[in-house]
Amino acid sequence: MNETQKRILDRAEQVVVTVIFIFFVRRIWPEQLDLAGLIPILLLVSEGAVVVLLILRRPTTNISVRPQDWLLASGGTFLALMVGAGGEPFSVNVSLILILLGTLVQVFSKFSLRRSFGLVAANRGVKKSGMYAFLRHPMYAGYMLSHIGYLMYAPTVRNMLVYAAVWGLLVGRIFAEERMLIQDDAYRDYTQKVRYRLAPFIF
Numbered sequence: 001m002n003e004t005q006k007r008i009l010d011r012a013e014q015v016v017v018t019v020i021f022i023f024f025v026r027r028i029w030p031e032q033l034d035l036a037g038l039i040p041i042l043l044l045v046s047e048g049a050v051v052v053l054l055i056l057r058r059p060t061t062n063i064s065v066r067p068q069d070w071l072l073a074s075g076g077t078f079l080a081l082m083v084g085a086g087g088e089p090f091s092v093n094v095s096l097i098l099i100l101l102g103t104l105v106q107v108f109s110k111f112s113l114r115r116s117f118g119l120v121a122a123n124r125g126v127k128k129s130g131m132y133a134f135l136r137h138p139m140y141a142g143y144m145l146s147h148i149g150y151l152m153y154a155p156t157v158r159n160m161l162v163y164a165a166v167w168g169l170l171v172g173r174i175f176a177e178e179r180m181l182i183q184d185d186a187y188r189d190y191t192q193k194v195r196y197r198l199a200p201f202i203f
Helices: 003-028 038-056 067-082 092-116 138-153 157-181 185-193
Strands: none
Touching: 003 038, 003 067, 038 092, 038 138, 067 157, 092 138, 138 157, 157 185
C-alpha cells in the first residue's frame, strides 16, 4: 500500500468516528439533567474528546495496514458506543465517581498524546510524559474505569456483554500497538522504564 492510500485510510478513520459519535449522542442523551443525567453526559464528554483529537491530530503514513488491527481498533471504539440505558442502578453516586475518575484519566491521557492521538495502531511519536509516565496505556485504563461505572448505572445483560467484548478488544489493541511501536528504539527504552500497561503490578 502506497503513502497516498495510507493517508486516505488515516482520513477515513476521522470521518467514520465522527458520524458514529453523532449517532451515540442521540442514543444516550439524558431526558433530564439531574444527578443521574450527568453520567451519560460524562460518557459523551470522554468519547467526544476522541472526535476532537482525531480531527486535530497530525497525519501519518506509519500506520498499520493489517486488517486485524483495523478490526481491533474499530471494534474497540465503536462497540463501546452500543451500550444503552436500562436496569436498576446499584449506586448512582458510586457510578458517577467511577465514571468521573475514568473520564479524567482518559482526558488527561488524550491530551498527553495531543496530536499523536489515533485509533488504529500507528507511530505518531513516542509519548513518555503526563499519564504515560505511569502506565503505557492509561487511556484504556480510564475507559475500563468508566465502563465499570456505567455498568453499575445501567446493569443490563446487553451492556455487560458489550463491555466484556470491548475489554477483550482493548487488550488486543494494546498488543497491536506495541507490535508497531516496539520497532522504535525510543519505545523500547520507554518499556524498560514504564513496565505496566494497564494496572500497576498486574498487567
